[in-house]
Amino acid sequence: MPATLIAPRTTPDSPDAVSPVSVGELSIVERMVALYASDMPNRYRFGKGDDAQLGSWIVQGVARLGLEEVYRSAAYAQSYRLLSLANLTTADQTRAHSARFTNLRRLDRAESVAGISSIGPDSVPVSASAVARSRRPMVEGGCPCGGTGWMELQVLDGEALSRSCPAHNPTGNLVNRRVAVTG
Known part of the structure; x- marks a missing residue:
């Protein structure tokens, strides 16, 4: 993501440090965006007992981008995905999506891993507020x-x-x- 290259890394002692976010307060797509921006290896494969590492990468990605940017990027990514599945994306939308997520293989990996975070015995369920936020459409470029x-x-x-x-x-x-009904 371009933001990972230009956003300053914060340390816990810095005045710009972001307070930790609960993974459960993030939608799956928001978790995907955070993982994309984190230090998660491009070829990472989830293994038994990796839940804590996965959570720390999600928190790291949120700290790098900021919560509002995670929300915004996730809304764009979700709307782009829905339009893409219906074969309705425009060239402007595709350019904006490709600029936001320059490594599509990493994005696919982040999406797969984010989905894993909400299933299984050590899963972190998605909060109702995150589900509601995930239904907020945002489209870059004109929508049909x-x-x-x-x-x-x-x-x-x-x-x-x-x-x-x-x-x-x-x-x-x-x-x-x-x-109005008149009678």
């Missing part, structure tokens, strides 16, 4: 829906159907419109 949550699809004879945006409206919920 324009931020509305819906994309128009042209079909036969000029009739249009709408498709929900996987980043801004992944559940496909309709906008809550209040209708």
Whole structure:
């Protein structure tokens, strides 16, 4: 990540030191971003008893980037992933994602390892606030829906159907419109 190269490393005694974060207060994607920024080896494979090391790398990554940057990068990564799975990413989004995560193999490894942190006997469950935060869409560059949550699809004879945006409206919920009824 570019931020790992330019962000000053803090020591526990420095005035800029970040207070430790609880791994359970981070979503899986936030854990992925933190691991990506940490000293975790690129070819790391999780082994039995590695839970403490994994937790320390996550905390280290948060300390390097800062909690707000972890949240922001995770929101961008999550929205990019959803758009990518639907084959809806734009060139601008791909450029921004590639600039943010320059080593895609490391990102894949960080994602796999982050997922491991929430399963198994020594797992660290994700808090409700982290789950809620993980549903916050953020898209770098223009989104095909324009931020509305819906994309128009042209079909036969000029009739249009709408498709929900996987980043801004992944559940496909309709906008809550209040209708006045007169009688």
